[in-house]
Amino acid sequence: MGARGPLHLRKTTNVVLDALVQAVEQAGQGQPVSRAMLENVVAGLKVSVGFDDFYHRSYREMMEIVESEKREQRRSNAFGRLMLHPLSPLFQDESLDRTLVTNIFSFLHLVLGEEADVYGEKCKEIVGALRDDLGDHFSWDAFYDDPEAKIVLWHTLVxxxxxxxxxDLRKDWFIKLMQYRPTTVSVASNAFITRDHDPSEEPLVFGEREFCLFFHALFDPLVDLPPKDDAAFRKEFGADPHHLIGGFLVNLSMCAV
Known part of the structure; x- marks a missing residue:
C-alpha cells in the first residue's frame, strides 16, 4: 500500500481526536477531568450521530484510495499483465467483465501458491532489464515477446x-470463484476493510460460456506455437504442449466458444 492510505487514516483519526479534546473541554468547564468523566465523554462520542456523515465520507474516500492504488498496482504488476494480456480482447469487447480481474489474481495465487511471488519477482526483473536495454523505446509488447516472460507464462499455464x-469439479469451482464479489478489500498484507454491499449491484456474469472464452484465450496459443516458441517449450519442459497437458487440452477442445 502507498502513502495515501495511511495519511488518510491519520487525517481521519486526528479529526476524531480533536473532537475528543473539544468534548472534554466542554464537559470539564475548566475543571480537572476525572477518569469517569473522560469515559463518559468517550462513550458519548462512540454513539454520536454527529459523526455519521463524517464516517461515511471518510469511508468513501478510503475506498477511492484503495481502488486507485489497486489500479496502479495492476498497471505496474508485470506478472499480472503477462497473465491478463491474452484476455485483453475479451475485456475490450466486454465478453468478460473487468471486475473479474481481482478474482483472476486470487485464482492465480490459489493455484500457484508461493510460486506466484517467484514469478512476480522474475517478471519484475525481466521488465527492469528491458527498460535498461530499451530506454524510452520500452513497450509492454516487448515484455510479452520476451523469451523469459514466455517461459513464465508457460509454466503458469502448465x-x-x-x-x-x-x-468437471474444478470447472464448477472456478466458475463459482469468478462469480464471487469480495466483501473485503485488502489495504495491506494483513489488513482489510469491509466493502459496503450495494443492493443495486448486478451479480458478476460468469458461466459456461465465459469459462470457455477465458481458457481458450489462455491456452489456444499453446496449441499452435510458432516453430521458435515450440522449440523453446520443448527445451524447457521436455515435451510439446499436446503431450505435456494433452488431457486438459482435450477437455478444453470440447468447450465451445
Whole structure:
C-alpha cells in the first residue's frame, strides 16, 4: 500500500481526536477531568450521530484510495499483465467483465501458491532489464515477446492445467470463484476493510460460456506455437504442449466458444 492510505487514516483519526479534546473541554468547564468523566465523554462520542456523515465520507474516500492504488498496482504488476494480456480482447469487447480481474489474481495465487511471488519477482526483473536495454523505446509488447516472460507464462499455464485433473469439479469451482464479489478489500498484507454491499449491484456474469472464452484465450496459443516458441517449450519442459497437458487440452477442445 502507498502513502495515501495511511495519511488518510491519520487525517481521519486526528479529526476524531480533536473532537475528543473539544468534548472534554466542554464537559470539564475548566475543571480537572476525572477518569469517569473522560469515559463518559468517550462513550458519548462512540454513539454520536454527529459523526455519521463524517464516517461515511471518510469511508468513501478510503475506498477511492484503495481502488486507485489497486489500479496502479495492476498497471505496474508485470506478472499480472503477462497473465491478463491474452484476455485483453475479451475485456475490450466486454465478453468478460473487468471486475473479474481481482478474482483472476486470487485464482492465480490459489493455484500457484508461493510460486506466484517467484514469478512476480522474475517478471519484475525481466521488465527492469528491458527498460535498461530499451530506454524510452520500452513497450509492454516487448515484455510479452520476451523469451523469459514466455517461459513464465508457460509454466503458469502448465500449473493451471495440472490443477484441473478433476476437470468437471474444478470447472464448477472456478466458475463459482469468478462469480464471487469480495466483501473485503485488502489495504495491506494483513489488513482489510469491509466493502459496503450495494443492493443495486448486478451479480458478476460468469458461466459456461465465459469459462470457455477465458481458457481458450489462455491456452489456444499453446496449441499452435510458432516453430521458435515450440522449440523453446520443448527445451524447457521436455515435451510439446499436446503431450505435456494433452488431457486438459482435450477437455478444453470440447468447450465451445
Amino acid at each position: 500449473q493451471i492445467s495440472g490443477s484441473f485433473k478433476r476437470y
